[in-house]
Amino acid sequence: MGTTPPHRRGLRAGIVSCASCLGWGQTYTMGLCAGCYCFPLFNPETGACGACRRVLPLKKGYCRLCWCQAEQNRRHHDGDARSKVVMAPHLRDVRFHQLFLLWKPPRTPAPPPRIPRRRGAKGRPLKPPPPIAIRPAGRWLQPPLFPAPPRTFGYGRFDLRSQPVPDNPWLAWALHLAHTMAQARGWSAIVRCTTQRTLVMLLAGHADGDTIRTSDIHQVISRRSNSFRRAVEILDTMGVLDDDRPTSFDLWLQRKLDSLAPGITVTVDGWARALLHGTSRTLPRSQSTVAANVRVIQPALLDWSAAYDHLREVTRADVLAQLDALHGHHRQTVACALRSLFRWAKRGGVIFRDPTSRIKTPRLEHPVFQPLSPDQIARTVVAATAPHARLFVALAAVHAARPFAIRALRLDDIDLGNRRITISRWTRPLDDLTHRLLIEWLEYRRQRWPDTANPHLLISKRTAVGTEPVSQTLLAPLLRGLPATIERLRIDRQLEEALTHGPDPLHLTKVFGIAEDTAVRYANSARDLLTRPHEDHPVSSPGTRASGSEISPDEPLGSR
Known part of the structure; x- marks a missing residue:
């Protein structure tokens, strides 16, 4: 059987006294405990014990029972069982035996002192912090007449582990x-x-x-x-x-205008920058708004660049030809962007006449919002596996929060004790689902980034060392290709509120803190869904209900 202990082989005899050390507990074959079974394997000498005079296997002239009693005596007299006191005096002084239980609690040695670890130097303590310093007192210098040429040589590389910090x-x-x-x-x-x-x-x-x-x-x-x-x-x-780097908007605008005629390129570039930075009479627009305006009129500009060299050559017929080929909301968006471009050019004296004047675009009715199906919502819930993704989906589906408002949430906007949350300066109560997901995310955030000082609620690996919010593409890989996006979930939540509690704009404004015209739009969509019957043969889509049925105000939305 080798030196394998009996308790490793399952040879149990029962709870009795050991035949060798007299300890009470689990014994195995031959009525011995595990310690006494292994004792003769390493101490084959047998004889009369020097203390108890029993004929048993001996270790340095004493049996295992006497060794156990000597260890107890040493612990009693020296107070430290791990001290380097020899056992010989205690073995000679054994005159009695204190019975004991075979089970002993495992020793837990004290953990070693924690030493800070650094990359590339294990166990090396951290260097002291740099001394307090202020801006050096400079003197007046003559500004250079010509700018310095670009630096062509590399900056010096210093090894701070072996070299001192330069004195500068x-x-x-x-x-x-x-x-x-x-x-x-x-x-x-x-x-x-x-x-x-x-x-x-x-x-x-x-x-x-x-x-x-x-x-x-x-x-x-x-x-x-x-x-x-x-x-x-x-x-x-x-x-x-x-900082001589071109901005991302400058690079994007340059790529969009590369294929246009030079005269048209200069005009469109000046108009786009005027929208972005604003003028003395107009407020600056957001970068996304300017990019959308340039993007929708680019096909028209490409057609005109093939025939003209400047925007002053564009006529009213050219504008109407471009608009007649479009329909619906896209036509209205292109007409608005072209009207803004030519008005700016006319006001600045770039063109002589505005070809978009007195061109009317019919006012479009807003489409009726359609609720999401339970399957579409379930696919998004299954895809949101990360803690931040689940919280993102819950804030959009329960509180109808916009994506930029979720990314802008701060830690002081969350009141877990009073179960309140403030989104876009609008305070509302916390439901059980959002409350639980918030606790899970905060615990994950504390374990993942314990030393971060970012005041925002949602952070990532990149923003944990800074103070800025997370980027817009945080959930893009998770929800790509799904019908129930964050924006669709927000729309569906507000529509569901209007369908459940009636198409009342005041109620929607009070619950979600949205603008009056937005609340009226959702109320109108809910009223149309509640009052207008469906067609006899509607086009099937994931977001529509059964044909020929009418939605009642008391009917829940798809048992969501």
Whole structure:
């Protein structure tokens, strides 16, 4: 059988006294406990024990019972069973035997002292924080007549593990700013070390009056897989950054206007930037609104660029020809964008006459919102497996929150004790489902990012080290291709409220805090669904009900 203990082989005899050590407990074959069974395997000598005079297997002249009693005596006299006191004096002093139970609680040694670990140096303690520093006192310098040429050489690379930090007052100030920002935002040790190495590389030879171009350092930082965004933020705070990067909107607009005629390109570019930044008489529009206006009129601009060189050559017939080929809401959107473009050009003296004047577009009626089917909602619920995705879906499906409002939620907008939540400055009660999902997400957030200082409710790996909200594409991979998107869930929730409690705009405004015209639109859709019967042979769609049936106010929506 080898040296395998009997309790490992299942040879149990019962709860009796051990025949060798007299301990009470579980015994095995031959009436021995597990310890006494294994004792002679390592101590084959047999004879009379030096203390109890019994003929048993011996270890250094004493049986196992005497060894157990000597261990108890040592613990009683020395107070520490793990002390390095020899057992010989206690073995000679054994005059009696205290019976004991065979089971002993397992020893739990004290955990070793926790030593901070760093990347690349196991067990090495963290370096002390950088000394407090302020902006270096500079003197007046003559501004350069011509801008400095782009930097063609690489920035120095320093190994902070073997080399000291360069003595530079600008670098000392930058390291202090980075340390303060790390404490405020809860950066990890790896993020702190990476940011420090980047700042040392960029500011080791910095002098008063020098500026750092963003285009010069982008490739240097990205090549070493460091955080470009954090370094740029610190340099911008110091006032030594020259951000010469084109914006994403500029690059997008340039791609859209590349295939147009030069005269049309200049006019459309000026109009798009006037919408984005505003003028003395108009307010600035959002970037998405400007992009949508440019996108809808691009086909018309491409057709005119093939025949004309400038917008002043476009006539009223050309505008009508473009509008006649469109229908519905798309036609109205294109007409509105073209009217804005030509009015801006006429006001600025770019064209002599506005070809869109006195072109009427009929007012379109808003389509009737259709409720989602239970299967469509179930597919979205199944797809939302992550904690943040479940919370996102619940806020849209229960509280009818818009996606940008969910991303803008802050921690102080949640009152779990009073079960209240504030969405877009509108406070409402918390239901049981949302309350439970909020607790699950906050627990996951605390375990995943315990040191983050981001005040927003929803954060990601990228925003956990900053203070900005999550991006718009947070749920795009999860809900791509599903009919019940976040926006459709929000619309369905407000429509369901209007169908359940009646098409009352005041009730919708009070519950969801929406505008009056929006509430009237939802009330009209609910009224149409409640009063108008369906056609005899409707076109089947996932969001429609059975044909020839009329929805009553008391009927629940698809037993959702």
